Amino acid sequence: MGDGPGGYEGALVARQLGATVTLVSSGEIGGSAVLTDCVPSKTLIATAEAIDEAAASGYLGVQINGHPADTADFSVDLATVNKRVMELARAQSTGILASLTQAGVEIINGRGTLAEDDAVTITNGTAQTTIPADTILIATGARPRLLPEAMPDGERIFTWEQVYDLTELPRHLIVVGSGVTGAEFASAFHSLGSEVTLVSSRDQVLPGEDSDAARVLEEVFERRGLHVKARTRALSATREGDTVTVTLNDGTAIEGTHVLMAVGSLPNTEDLGLEQARVATDERGFITVDRVSRTSARHIYAAGDCTGVNMLASVAAMQGRIAMYHALGDAVSPLDASAVSSTIFTEPEIATVGLQQHDLEEGEFRGEHIMLPLRTNARAKMHGHRDGFVKLFARKGSRIVAGGVIVAPNASELIHSITLAVDNRLTVDQLAQAFTVYPSLSGSVAEAARRMHTTQ
Ligand SMILES: Cc1cc2nc3c(=O)[nH]c(=O)nc-3n(C[C@H](O)[C@H](O)[C@H](O)COP(=O)(O)OP(=O)(O)OC[C@H]3O[C@@H](n4cnc5c(N)ncnc54)[C@H](O)[C@@H]3O)c2cc1C
Numbered sequence: 430m431g432d433g434p435g436g437y438e439g440a441l442v443a444r445q446l447g448a449t450v451t452l453v454s455s456g457e458i459g460g461s462a463v464l465t466d467c468v469p470s471k472t473l474i475a476t477a478e479a480i481d482e483a484a485a486s487g488y489l490g491v492q493i494n495g496h497p498a499d500t501a502d503f504s505v506d507l508a509t510v511n512k513r514v515m516e517l518a519r520a521q522s523t524g525i526l527a528s529l530t531q532a533g534v535e536i537i538n539g540r541g542t543l544a545e546d547d548a549v550t551i552t553n554g555t556a557q558t559t560i561p562a563d564t565i566l567i568a569t570g571a572r573p574r575l576l577p578e579a580m581p582d583g584e585r586i587f588t589w590e591q592v593y594d595l596t597e598l599p600r601h602l603i604v605v606g607s608g609v610t611g612a613e614f615a616s617a618f619h620s621l622g623s624e625v626t627l628v629s630s631r632d633q634v635l636p637g638e639d640s641d642a643a644r645v646l647e648e649v650f651e652r653r654g655l656h657v658k659a660r661t662r663a664l665s666a667t668r669e670g671d672t673v674t675v676t677l678n679d680g681t682a683i684e685g686t687h688v689l690m691a692v693g694s695l696p697n698t699e700d701l702g703l704e705q706a707r708v709a710t711d712e713r714g715f716i717t718v719d720r721v722s723r724t725s726a727r728h729i730y731a732a733g734d735c736t737g738v739n740m741l742a743s744v745a746a747m748q749g750r751i752a753m754y755h756a757l758g759d760a761v762s763p764l765d766a767s768a769v770s771s772t773i774f775t776e777p778e779i780a781t782v783g784l785q786q787h788d789l790e791e792g793e794f795r796g797e798h799i800m801l802p803l804r805t806n807a808r809a810k811m812h813g814h815r816d817g818f819v820k821l822f823a824r825k826g827s828r829i830v831a832g833g834v835i836v837a838p839n840a841s842e843l844i845h846s847i848t849l850a851v852d853n854r855l856t857v858d859q860l861a862q863a864f865t866v867y868p869s870l871s872g873s874v875a876e877a878a879r880r881m882h883t884t885q
Contacts, residue, residue, distance in 0.1 A: 433460020
């Protein structure tokens with residue numbers, strides 16, 4: 430049940446292992462990951478990055494019409510950008526549909542609900558059909574949380590799912606929520622040319638993330654003129670004509686032209702028949718699963734955002750695959766949440782893997798860390814990259830790499846070497862001894878590891 434990465438990756442593995450598979454799809458294959466969240470947002474951000482790079486090239490001596498590139502007036506036609514974004518998302522969806530069909534997965538459109546624990550009822554309009562099943566995988570995803578006093582109209586007040594309907598760049602965008610989604614869109618729209626105000630209820634943007642990384646991002650935001658309104662909660666968002674007003678709990682209000690609400694997600698787990706099938710959920714409605722994606726009911730598995738476990742497309746896909754390996758008796762490695770890598774696609778990117786600073790400070794593991802500023806790296810200097818760092822965590826005694834943080838351009842790519850070290854329990858010395866190219870940003874990963882060498 431569910432056609433996002435949790436569902437379709439699970440379906441492909443189940444077919445590979447010889448099962449008869451029916452996928453219940455709510456419409457277009459790919460789920461939120463492909464059609465509204467992950468794929469479209471990263472495609473939009475690709476345009477924002479192109480502008481950032483072009484503008485930064487002025488520092489490297491690039492001129493446009495005889496003037497330094499950073500003084501040029503870059504602009505985008507958002508309608509064209511969004512058209513490309515959605516074409517790409519639909520093409521991804523079509524590609525996944527082709528893979529599923531080729532693999533022999535039967536796809537039925539409609540909304541699935543559990544009929545006890547050994548059948549699924551699919552409703553599409555007035556049509557209803559019930560299919561028996563030995564194994565059921567629930568991968569129904571999540572949706573944006575809405576505030577009753579800030580309901581989206583899809584034009585001036587919108588959720589991240591509605592961004593791609595915009596045909597004109599917001600003149601002044603107010604982003605409510607400074608988590609990953611809020612920070613990514615604030616960064617991207619500012620690069621695209623909007624004035625942006627980010628409303629953050631916490632002391633620092635990106636609550637829960639590495640605080641040194643959050644500090645770098647705040648400094649970059651401030652330097653670029655992106656306003657952060659910290660320690661304030663948005664109470665309401667209202668629209669009058671072309672003006673929107675966000676009222677804050679400190680008694681002030683901000684006026685803009687558009688509001689993006691990014692205040693978290695809710696699991697799509699209501700009315701699925703979970704209780705009757707004895708599938709347990711937590712107090713927020715997320716389905717409780719173990720590390721092989723089993724729910725509390727026999728033969729029923731769950732994967733992805735509906736479980737609330739690291740809400741990432743990569744994790745949803747892995748949970749879906751693991752569920753089917755387990756259900757169909759194949760070799761299976763349980764999900765290791767401590768080896769999950771993820772990236773916040775701001776400018777600069779922030780990538781993390783494994784154990785983090787708060788784990789160290791809260792005594793989750795005994796170890797130490799090192800932080801190497803990016804500005805000491807020769808390649809970074811050549812490109813004019815000043816912001817960012819590489820941080821490594823190692824376990825005391827064994828010197829095994831426990832985790833890391835990279836704040837840098839393309840941190841999403843650079844983090845992989847640390848992920849390999851965490852996953853394979855490499856020591857800092859092993860990480861340091863592998864060759865890196867000179868000059869390269871990845872040289873800073875090896876250098877950080879080298880500095881953690883001890884002689885005892
Ligand atoms: C703005 C944004 C950007 C993101 N960027 C990234 C990123 O860069 N990298 C990353 O790894 N993750 C990213 N994520 C997270 C990622 O999108 C999710 O973790 C991923 O979509 C989860 O996949 P899923 O299969 O659990 O659910 P979804 O992708 O949400 O798919 C679930 C599908 O099931 C359907 N469905 C719901 N109920 C039923 C039912 N009863 N019967 C049948 N079908 C049903 C839904 O309509 C949906 O189509 C981002 C999220 C957001 C909000």
